[in-house]
Amino acid sequence: MAERFDPASATGGAAPAAAHGLVSIRHVSKSYERGDQIVQVLTDINLEIARGDFVALMGPSGSGKSTLLNLVAGIDKPDGGSILVNGEDITSLSEGDLAGWRASSVGFIFQFYNLMPVLSAYENVELPLLLTGLSGRERRERAELTLGLVGLADRMDHRPNELSGGQQQRVAIARAIVGDPLLLIADEPTGDLDRTSAFEILNLLDRLNTELGKTIVMVTHDPAAARYARRVLHLDKGKFIENTELAA
């Protein structure tokens, strides 16, 4: 069922409330300088994302969805407003603290996989664990377990250029979840894949959400991909314009 937002409302966009909110975005605005012009990308955004939710962000290019994803993931800071993740306001963290927070709380899945070309699949997955206090043996166990979870136990020693696009994206998903983060951020995770591989990836994300309870925020242009989410938020010109709740 689709719910239409009132653009003139005080919040600038309705924020679907959640009883146990993991992410709480309040009155967030963001603008960029383009030459001597200021481009307002997000305007007074409010959003609640519950623990275990799977949210798809859709909208035309320039609507602000990737910027919103950056802010939720702690790789950029808003001009105003607050972003609480698990009760912690990440907008007030220093750069160093924010790096530590990302290491423990966020897993990234990119459109173009962004694996390290010089590392094997196993080493790519192990990479975030270098930031933890785990021993070499513990890191190996977790990386192998996670690669097994995404169905790549037999491709651990392969370099990214020896894997298909779908396999590379599965390695990227393993890298994102190996640290057991609170939040998975996926930016067009199927944008560079053929249909079969895309379905495999979306099914994997669905399993992570339904079976492991991972909270996922995904940006996509693909309505078929968005249907895997529990709800779809539509952005346009920096504001939410529509919230679609989907059946589980």
Add this chain to the structure above:
Amino acid sequence: MNYRVLVRKNLFRHKLRASLMIVCILTAFAIFGVLGSIERAVNAGQDVAAADRLVVVNKINFTQPLPIAYFDRVRAIEGVQQVTHVNWFGGYYQDPKNSLVVMAVDPTTYMDVYGNELDISSAARQSFIRERTGALVGDAMAKKWGWKVGDHVPITSSIFTQKNGSSSWDFTVVGIFTGKKPEVDTNFMVFQYDYFNETRALGKDQIGWITLRTASPALNDRVARTIDQMFANSPYETATDTEKAFSKAFVAQFGNIALIVELVVGAAFVTILMIVGNTLMMSVRERTREIGVLKSLGFSGGRILRLVLGESILVALTGGLAGLGLAVLFIVAIRDNVGGLLPKIILSPEIALLGLALMLGFGIVTGLIPALNAMRLRIAVALGRN
């Protein structure tokens, strides 16, 4: 995997580029190792020069002679404890390429003055004093040419000739001495001045320089002044200075070795610093996106800085250590071929340590700018997300 593996894999992702950088650095450190060792070997005499030894030379310069009569007059000066005289022979063995350090000395007084440095057996001392054509040979020289006590050795002078027109003198090895300290050079030989003086065609009763030991280093200035005043306004005015200063002047005849070494090594380092620094900048710039990904995974700016600096230090250490290794091979070759000129040439621990410090410095300097750029890189910009 650990950070070291990550640094190594990043550095060697382009094997040709990494290899070329290593070759560049290797060249600079090989030059540093070889020239630095040559400079030290040339100046080695200054390091072992005794504080209480003075050298009296002709005021014009040390290649000009002094009359032998000066020897007794210097010996009579108050404060002079031991004194001897030495004459440079300019010898070579069999072939002019095999130049040797050979000196005509007064046996008894020479062994007195240098007794603290040279270990000469009692039998060798006696033979050296007794036998007119006897020569004492340092163990380094004896080992190099395979000479033993009793061997007859013809040495040719490139400066002097005998009355019979020959430039070759025959000597009998009467003893082989060693140094009492490892840094004492023993790649030289001494023979009787009397034999030399009686047989040479020109320059009779002239000596090269006088070396003396004072009762105390505190007396050096006064004794030196007294000697030079004594021979002032004579045809052979003298200049008396410490043995260290004499060694320095001896080395200076070849030019300012230290300055040459510094200029050559400096030029090599500056050139290679720019090449390697630029290559590292390019290498890191190509990885902007990967650095953004690492940061998004939670790698802090400090960790990124250390990763990039780790690469630059690793490349500097790899190239630098290989360069010093190559320098050792060159030095061995130099010692084998022109050992007579640079008998003490080695890659000393001091040069190796200085080299290590330079490698670290080189690594930090070449990697600092790309590392700082990587550290400051904003994730959203690196990933092209705004």
